[in-house]
Amino acid sequence: MRDVLLPGSIEELWSYMDDRPGASMFAGGTDLLVKMYNGMVDYEALICLERIEELKEVREHEGSIRIGACATHSQLIGEPLVRKWLPALWKAVREIGSPPVRNMGTIGGNICTASPAADTLPPLYAMKAEVELLSRQGARRAPIAEFIRGPGATGLQKAEILSAVWVTKPARFNLHHFEKVGLRSALACSVVSLAALVRLTPGGVVEEASLAWGSVAPTVFTCQEAERALAGRPMCGASLSEAADIVRRFVSPISDVRADGDYRRLVAGNLLLRLLDKKDEGRGGENDGS
Numbered sequence: 001m002r003d004v005l006l007p008g009s010i011e012e013l014w015s016y017m018d019d020r021p022g023a024s025m026f027a028g029g030t031d032l033l034v035k036m037y038n039g040m041v042d043y044e045a046l047i048c049l050e051r052i053e054e055l056k057e058v059r060e061h062e063g064s065i066r067i068g069a070c071a072t073h074s075q076l077i078g079e080p081l082v083r084k085w086l087p088a089l090w091k092a093v094r095e096i097g098s099p100p101v102r103n104m105g106t107i108g109g110n111i112c113t114a115s116p117a118a119d120t121l122p123p124l125y126a127m128k129a130e131v132e133l134l135s136r137q138g139a140r141r142a143p144i145a146e147f148i149r150g151p152g153a154t155g156l157q158k159a160e161i162l163s164a165v166w167v168t169k170p171a172r173f174n175l176h177h178f179e180k181v182g183l184r185s186a187l188a189c190s191v192v193s194l195a196a197l198v199r200l201t202p203g204g205v206v207e208e209a210s211l212a213w214g215s216v217a218p219t220v221f222t223c224q225e226a227e228r229a230l231a232g233r234p235m236c237g238a239s240l241s242e243a244a245d246i247v248r249r250f251v252s253p254i255s256d257v258r259a260d261g262d263y264r265r266l267v268a269g270n271l272l273l274r275l276l277d278k279k280d281e282g283r284g285g286e287n288d289g290s
């Protein structure tokens with residue numbers, strides 16, 4: 001039996017971390033406890049973050065949304081600020097696992113697991129989110145793309161926790177899209193996913209696009225070449241096909257139990273082609289969150 005420590009505040013968390021340097025923290029446990037159960041990792045003690053209310057708060061601050069790291073996926077689905085301002089993230093969390101997994105799993109756990117298949121990461125990359133890292137010394141912020149170093153690897157320091165993720169409201173985009181291809185519709189990690197934010201003119205011309213794919217490279221894959229290929233052109237079959245070919249050239253997917261690398265490469269481009277069906281959503285004007 002391992003000790004499970006349950007701090008009720010950040011101050012209490014620091015003292016537990018000092019007392020038990022060999023302990024691992026967890027939030028919902030849907031990644032960590034599964035790995036422990038399967039013998040992939042082991043720790044002499046566990047520190048559970050779920051009772052620290054200040055880590056669950058979602059709020060607006062000067063044009064940004066700050067999402068506490070321990071906000072669960074279910075909480076985010078019901079959070080009006082996320083639904084209104086961050087629809088691509090809202091769509092992504094709705095597709096995670098099953099209701100029990102969404103009730104327990106947190107956005108912070110999804111980020112810190114740093115899986116290329118983690119569903120919150122493509123929208124967070126497309127929105128150029130920043131992580132907030134807290135230690136006794138104070139808070140620092142880092143772009144998410146710098147924080148995630150590789151599969152399972154982050155820039156989290158020994159005495160730090162992920163306290164929040166900050167996203168500037170992406171109000172200039174009027175098309176907010178997330179799509180995931182999995183082996184089954186529920187409970188499945190993605191085989192390939194795409195988050196796309198596009199600014200379309202009323203005439204359907206792409207002014208700006210921000211694109212991020214999951215599961216096609218060791219970390220979330222962004223592609224400025226494809227974004228540039230779309231900018232200034234009507235969003236049509238020809239421009240999307242050209243951008244899709246570029247993406248297929250640049251991605252470096254692996255083959256694993258869930259899919260073959262060549263299949264992932266094909267689907268990475270195909271997901272972009274699907275934006276054609278979404279075009280009318282973007283032509284309505286500014287994002288009104290509906």
Ligand SMILES: Cc1cc2nc3c(=O)[nH]c(=O)nc-3n(C[C@H](O)[C@H](O)[C@H](O)COP(=O)(O)OP(=O)(O)OC[C@H]3O[C@@H](n4cnc5c(N)ncnc54)[C@H](O)[C@@H]3O)c2cc1C
Nearest residue numbers: 026027028029030031032097105106109110112118119162
């Ligand atoms: C059946 C099943 C289905 C799943 N389906 C999906 C899916 O469809 N899509 C998907 O993306 N994921 C899926 N997952 C994975 C998992 O549910 C998510 O990644 C979830 O968001 C993890 O959050 P958690 O709070 O449970 O993480 P935990 O297991 O608590 O923690 C994961 C890691 O993050 C660290 N950590 C957690 N919080 C913090 C923090 N605040 N600061 C520093 N480190 C922290 C922990 O130390 C641990 O290393 C699934 C898991 C299961 C079991």
